[in-house]
Amino acid sequence: MKRNYKAMLLVLLLAFASCSFTTKKFDNPDKDKLLIQIITFVLEQGHFDPILFDDAFSEDFFEDYIAITDPFKRYFYQSDIDDFEKFKLTIDDQLKATDITFFNVVNQRTLQRIAEAKEIYKTVLATPFDYTIKEYYNSDSENAEFPKNKKEMQDRWRKQLKFSAISNYDDLKQEEKQKKEKDASYTMKTDAEIEKEAREATLKSLNIIFEDYIDDQTREDWFAIYVNTIVEEFDPHTYYLAPKSKEDFDQRMSGKLEGIGARLQKRMDYIKVVELISGGPAWKGEELEVEDVILKVKQEDEETPVDIVGMRINDAINYIKGPKGTKVTLTVKKVDGTIKDITITRDIVEIVDTYAKASVVEKDGKKFGVINLPAFYVDFEDYKNINAAKDVKAEIEHLKAEGMEGLVLDLRNNGGGSLPTVVEMAGLFIKDGPIVQVRSTGEAKEVLKDRDKSISWDGPLVILVNEISASASEIMSAAMQDYKRAIIIGSKQTYGKGTVQNVMNLNSMLRNNNAGDLGALALTTQKYYRINGGSVQLEGVKSDVTVPGRFTYINVGEKDKDNPLPWDEIDPAIYTPWENYFDYDATVKKSKERMSNNPQIALIDENAKWVKDKIDVTVFSLNYDDYVKQNENNEAESKKFDAIDDYKTNLSFYSTTYEKSLIENDSTDLKEKRERWHKSLSKDVYIEEALNVLEDLNLAYPIKKVASAVKE
Known part of the structure; x- marks a missing residue:
């Protein structure tokens, strides 16, 4: 991976060196033009799937930049958009000529409208809100029209501010009631006093945002947004890192x-x-x-x-x-x-708390292990000592020493991490062979393999995933699924991120740079593929046993992002599926049957649908009585889902002997952390089913004999 990136960087540097431009002392506009020149060059030459800078790009960029600059449509008027429209199909031509006229025009108008907005919200908040009126606020700004005049603009601000203030108003009302309940002699504030206090709190918040933050935005900050909008047209994981703010959204x-x-x-x-x-x-x-x-x-x-x-x-x-x-x-x-x-x-907050951890659980006279992995972490400066694969291997050995007969690897909410680490980790469960395929534009695919013939664990294996499991988690799950080495339990599909990024320091593109720090670019340079040839891009990894979760009906995956790269496939790698499960398909069938008849799973699914319904609501009452009634209804409806948190499995989890020795000598709160984790595991229906699957997975030979042989 690093070899490919270094080769690409060398090609870009050599190619860019042939471009003609001066390296004089730059003022801001000239620096902006230089940044555009470098960014567009790197995108065209280095991106895995570069798009054309043409009229289609201009049109998409136009819409996206306006939406990012004014997402709630509370700055621009329709007349502003009409003025900007003349640039809609020429932005690509401007970029090719390092012309930033469109940015200058929009930015100048933005600053003007922000100054006007400050006066509007102060005027609105100078007048009391009437919470007895029957009116509504629609939060769906994406489908709203831009205001046509100042009256419409002021009314939009009024409803947004009233919606913000009504929650303050309700909080203050509840506080007054509680004070009265505690002290009968307490004189409650009047509704007018509470309304004024709530409105003043809203004004204070807006003053802080505008005066301390928005007004502090420099030209460089605004231009970073412009540049980031350009690069995000290529895919959701290519983004610009400004030199000062480093707004990588992460x-x-x-x-x-x-x-x-x-x-x-x-x-x-x-x-x-x-x-x-x-x-x-x-x-x-x-x-x-x-x-x-x-x-x-x-x-x-x-x-x-x-x-x-x-x-x-x-x-x-x-x-x-x-x-x-x-x-x-x-x-x-x-x-x-x-x-x-x-x-x-x-x-x-210690980073060590994100490392792998293991627990033992007994079920029907058998001992099983659970390993939770929050991320595929690595320290490239100390890879041998700090990496997820090494830690998982160590935890497996500790669990084997306890007599483990089956293992659950929990990758739920694991957003990924190091590619070398996941390749090494997958090798812990197979003898050797390909783990993932990687392809760069115009180059032959590269098959990343486990070349270590030793196996740390060859007993039953279940992997838990959900919609947030992404990237390296998907590589691990896909490889184990293709080998038929593990049964995957979880969401209908995982996140669906099948791309690889490298961060390029843009300053390295110049010699004798007098322009100042240009920042960096996270660039999508490769896609990875399963060993069966398919991609996880957009589609993710489909679980063998699908169970609902809190994100089931919410748009959180790659397919729901803007400008994702498409799904495709390549030739499969040569690999031999795992042959030690003789009842793999039967086990999957039994698990599906159990899950379909599990009342806890049914309640989780009902809750997920309810959550989706609430998310879809975009119209809210600004009448206080209706506001309170709606909140009370939501509270009452949500009560039926309290049983989800009350669920218990009657399973007991405890630390390995090795970890118990660490706890005895620990001066921090490791004991508390593990007790809380074990308690959450005992209430986890997904862990419970994973253990049921481990019981069902019979091996063709005794587990303890295998574990002992591997250990020796």
């Missing part, structure tokens, strides 16, 4: 940082939780969840929260993280549309 609050322990991404104007770091404060709290949208943030020394919708992700993260021991309250929108306040005490 900021980690982990390692040695003090924070809440969550990974966030910005999607349109919203900040969404895409991962919880195991062992971190958010993970411990068990309230914040993947796919939650963070709407507001309140520090413990502040009375009112700050609305972070529309805030830059770096600024939002800086506002959320903070010193160890301090508290932060997040107002989040759950996947079912309900709004909830979650208070988290910040702490040091």
Whole structure:
């Protein structure tokens, strides 16, 4: 992989060296033009599947750039769009000529409209809201028209602000009721006083966003958005990393940082939780969840929260993280549309908490093992000591020492990681052979193989996946499925990311660079394929036993992103399927039957459909009585799904002897982390079924004999 990337980089450098341009001292516009020249060159020459810079590109880019610049249609008027339309089919010509006229025109108008918007929202929030009126707010801005005049624009802002303020109003109303219940002599605030306080809180949040964040946007920040929109036309995983902001939409609050322990991404104007770091404060709290949208943030020394919708992700993260021991309250929108306040005490988040961990479980007199792998991590500077394959191998040995007769590898929510690591890990379960095929444009495919003939575990194997399992998780699952080495249990299909990216430092494209830091480009350079020749791109890995989950009906996969690369296939590699299961198909059939008749699974499926219905709702009442009634109805409806969390399997999980020795000498909270994990495993219906499958998978020879022989 690195060899191919280095070769491609060398070709690009040599080719670009022949391009003629000056390397004088650049001012911003000239630097912008240089960046466009380099970006377009790298995309055309280095991208796996480059698209043409033509009229079709111009049209798509035009729509996307306007949508990204003004996603809620609260800045531009229809007349602005009409003005911009003259560029709609000529943007490609501008890029070829390193002309940035379109950017300049839109950016100048954007700054003008933002200045006007500041006056509009201040005017709107100077007038009390009447929550007795029967009116509605439609959050579906994608299908809304741009305002035709200032009156329409002000009304759009009014409804958006009223929708934002009504939640503050409701919170304050509930607080007053609680104070009265605790102290009968307490004099409650009037509705007018509460309304004013709620409106002022909304004003404060908007002032912070506009004055502290939007106004701080530099030309370089705006141009980075423009450039990123260009590159994302090629595929969802090619993106521009600006030199200052480094807005790669993948900021980690982990390692040695003090924070809440969550990974966030910005999607349109919203900040969404895409991962919880195991062992971190958010993970411990068990309230914040993947796919939650963070709407507001309140520090413990502040009375009112700050609305972070529309805030830059770096600024939002800086506002959320903070010193160890301090508290932060997040107002989040759950996947079912309900709004909830979650208070988290910040702490040091250690990266070690994302490493592989193992548990023993006894069932019907047999011992089984569970290994949870949050990511295919690796430290390339210390590969021999820090990589997921090495750790999983070690955990297998610890489980074998306990007498393990079957293994569950849990890859749910595992977003991927290192390609060399997954190839090495897959080799732990087969003698040798191909694991994945990789193809670069214009080059012969490369088959990545396990060449180590030793097998760490050749007993029964089940792999758990869901819709969030992506990239390296899909390579692992696909390889084990193609070999018929494991039974895959989980979502109808995994995420569907079948591409490989490399990060290119754009400064390396120049000699004697006087333009300043140009940033970097994450570039899709390859696609990977299953050993059977198929791609996981868009289609993902289809589970052998399909079970519903909380994401079943939500659009979270690659196929739901903008501009994904297409599915295709190549010739299969030569491989020999695993032959030690004589009842593979019968086991899959029995599992499907169990799952179809499982009431817990049926309830999970019903909940997933309910969540999807709530997500699809885009019209909300701005009448307070109706607002409260709708919230109460949602709360009542959700009660029936409390049984999902109350489920128990009657299985007991415990640490390996090796880990128990670590816990005895541990000065941190390893014991607490493992106890919480074991408790969650005992309530996990998917783990329960995985263990049932392991029981059903009979081997043609005794497991203990094999395990002993491998160990020797």
